[in-house]
Amino acid sequence: MKKLTIEEHREMGNALKAFRNEHLVHYAVLIQNTTPKSSPQSRAVRKALNAIDELRSVMDSMAYEDHGDAPVGIYYGTEEKKGARAK
DSSP: OOOOOHHHHHHHHHHHHHIIIIIIHHHHHHHHHHSOTTSHHHHHHHHHHHHHHHHHHHHHHHHHHHOTTSOBTSSSSSOBOTTOOOO
16 A cells, blocks of 8 residues: 655645644634534534544654654644654
């Protein structure tokens, strides 16, 4: 089976980070501030956030499995080489 390239992982990671952090979180706050916590809307937006987070997690694991020398954090925050510390 064909593996994603490191560049494909970066592109997907950037897209998922941007969608979640720049859009979905904002909409989640709006929805949760205007509907009851137990409403279908509030539950659905929390479910959407959890699904995006789960996808990022499994894709980050896949990037590491497919490319042992891949920077960590492709799907989260700033990329770092494994063993390196963020400055």
